[in-house]
Amino acid sequence: MKLYYFLLLFSWGLSAQINVVPQPNEVRYHKGTCAIDTPITYLKDAQIAHPEGYQLLIQPKKIVAKYATEAGKYYAEQTLKQLVFQAKKERKQSLPCLTITDEPRFAYRALMVDPARHYWKIDDLKKYIDVMSQYKFNYLHLHLNDDQGWRIEIKKYPKLTEIGSKRKNFEGSKRNNEGFYTQEQMKELVRYALERNVQLIPEFDIPGHNDAAVAAYPFLSCNDTIIEVRTTAGVSKNLLCVGKESVYTFVDDVISELSEVFPCKYFHIGGDEAPLDKWIENTEVQQLKKKLQTTDDQQLMSYFFKRVNESLVKNGKQPLIWMELEVPTYPANSIMFLWRMRTTPKVLERALKDNFKVICSPGEYAYFDYPQAKDDLPNVGWMPTLSLQRVYEFNPAFTLTTEQEKQHILGVEATIWGESVKDLFRAFYMTYPRALALSEVGWTQMPQRSWQTFVDRLEGQLSYLWHQGVNYRVPVELAN
Numbered sequence: 001m002k003l004y005y006f007l008l009l010f011s012w013g014l015s016a017q018i019n020v021v022p023q024p025n026e027v028r029y030h031k032g033t034c035a036i037d038t039p040i041t042y043l044k045d046a047q048i049a050h051p052e053g054y055q056l057l058i059q060p061k062k063i064v065a066k067y068a069t070e071a072g073k074y075y076a077e078q079t080l081k082q083l084v085f086q087a088k089k090e091r092k093q094s095l096p097c098l099t100i101t102d103e104p105r106f107a108y109r110a111l112m113v114d115p116a117r118h119y120w121k122i123d124d125l126k127k128y129i130d131v132m133s134q135y136k137f138n139y140l141h142l143h144l145n146d147d148q149g150w151r152i153e154i155k156k157y158p159k160l161t162e163i164g165s166k167r168k169n170f171e172g173s174k175r176n177n178e179g180f181y182t183q184e185q186m187k188e189l190v191r192y193a194l195e196r197n198v199q200l201i202p203e204f205d206i207p208g209h210n211d212a213a214v215a216a217y218p219f220l221s222c223n224d225t226i227i228e229v230r231t232t233a234g235v236s237k238n239l240l241c242v243g244k245e246s247v248y249t250f251v252d253d254v255i256s257e258l259s260e261v262f263p264c265k266y267f268h269i270g271g272d273e274a275p276l277d278k279w280i281e282n283t284e285v286q287q288l289k290k291k292l293q294t295t296d297d298q299q300l301m302s303y304f305f306k307r308v309n310e311s312l313v314k315n316g317k318q319p320l321i322w323m324e325l326e327v328p329t330y331p332a333n334s335i336m337f338l339w340r341m342r343t344t345p346k347v348l349e350r351a352l353k354d355n356f357k358v359i360c361s362p363g364e365y366a367y368f369d370y371p372q373a374k375d376d377l378p379n380v381g382w383m384p385t386l387s388l389q390r391v392y393e394f395n396p397a398f399t400l401t402t403e404q405e406k407q408h409i410l411g412v413e414a415t416i417w418g419e420s421v422k423d424l425f426r427a428f429y430m431t432y433p434r435a436l437a438l439s440e441v442g443w444t445q446m447p448q449r450s451w452q453t454f455v456d457r458l459e460g461q462l463s464y465l466w467h468q469g470v471n472y473r474v475p476v477e478l479a480n
């Protein structure tokens with residue numbers, strides 16, 4: 001024990017630890033310091049094997065950033081910016097000499113926002129991207145439609161936005177109940193994000209969560225149901241109808257238009273929380289079941305996604321899906337989201353058996369719409385608490401042991417569901433500091449991760465956010 005303290009003090013005295021989030025995977029400290037206005041030499045270097053990898057060399061008279069692609073260059077800059085901020089905060093004129101050799105643990109590191117539940121202005125999405133990209137997140141998943149709103153222009157179906165983007169007050173609140181993005185605005189946002197190494201992934205959530213689309217075009221539902229855009233949270237039964245050819249034409253049209261707007265190869269098609277009641281009682285669906293020679297209603301979901309996937313493949317896209325364990329099969333090229341609480345072992349077992357890749361977004365670690373402490377916001381009765389420490393403890397490899405098994409994990413994503421996230425101010429509050437922990441979950445190898453050093457770096461990072469005008473929750477429980 002004593003030796004441990006001695007070593008700790010000794011190493012602290014030798015070189016104060018740098019404060020970078022996510023923690024770089026290799027840091028070697030050298031003697032000496034380097035003035036913070038020293039010019040930077042940028043070197044494209046084929047030796048850097050990982051497309052997002054970089055090397056940052058800080059030497060007494062020069063700073064060199066080496067990278068293989070623009071992504072690596074951007075990340076070298078983000079690391080350096082944090083080092084300079086830390087030095088200035090500590091009122092130092094110099095940086096410690098060191099060599100950082102860094103690359104991500106996972107290829108996919110994402111956040112999801114939900115402008116369907118509460119509309120976000122484009123400028124707010126830009127601000128959100130600015131901040132996340134500093135922490136080396138490389139995908140922003142946009143949940144663009146839900147029962148409570150349709151948010152993207154589709155030229156062939158103008159009522160989606162004329163009708164579907166407006167609703168009465170949501171659970172009594174008057175805030176951000178209306179709005180949508182034109183395709184031109186979204187294309188500009190795509191470019192803006194790419195400059196920060198963030199790819200935008202559209203989500204067209206089907207067949208469930210579609211009250212807004214059905215309100216605009218009743219033919220999309222099984223019984224041509226007349227409804228309004230939903231004004232409460234919860235799960236709706238007005239699914240897009242699996243038994244109508246006109247639905248597949250609609251889906252194909254929407255996918256084709258969105259594929260033009262979003263160049264990313266990934267395309268999220270939802271798949272969550274689809275109660276089949278209205279399918280089961282519909283005569284057209286019953287005929288379809290006969291044709292498919294099945295008595296299992298969930299085979300209808302498999303059939304639906306098989307058809308939808310034809311549109312995706314045609315447009316050069318690969319499906320991302322909120323996996324539901326009761327759905328017997330999904331298209332072979334799908335990437336499945338692990339999201340429901342208490343389903344991790346079963347989803348992993350199926351990933352190994354059916355050989356699909358997984359994005360880990362489990363409720364236990366990655367639902368950032370949940371409060372960060374007991375009695376904190378949002379005060380919604382059913383939500384469990386998701387603390388900063390718990391997010392930090394997340395290891396997306398779970399129980400997988402061999403390298404071959406671990407290959408199934410593509411990465412991580414936190415979801416900021418929008419029912420109680422009414423604006424950017426609240427979204428930042430829910431996201432930070434938990435996204436700092438998640439950035440390390442996605443980027444840093446396990447041996448380099450430590451809750452204790454994360455806590456030590458937290459104050460400096462919160463100050464970095466503060467200087468950018470970013471709202472966050474102060475983790476008061478760590479103050480003792």
Ligand code: TNX
Nearest residue numbers: 272273322339369417418419
């Ligand atoms: C479930 S998670 C949903 C969302 C809600 C969320 C609230 C998922 C794929 N579906 O529609 O916003 O719970 O936590």
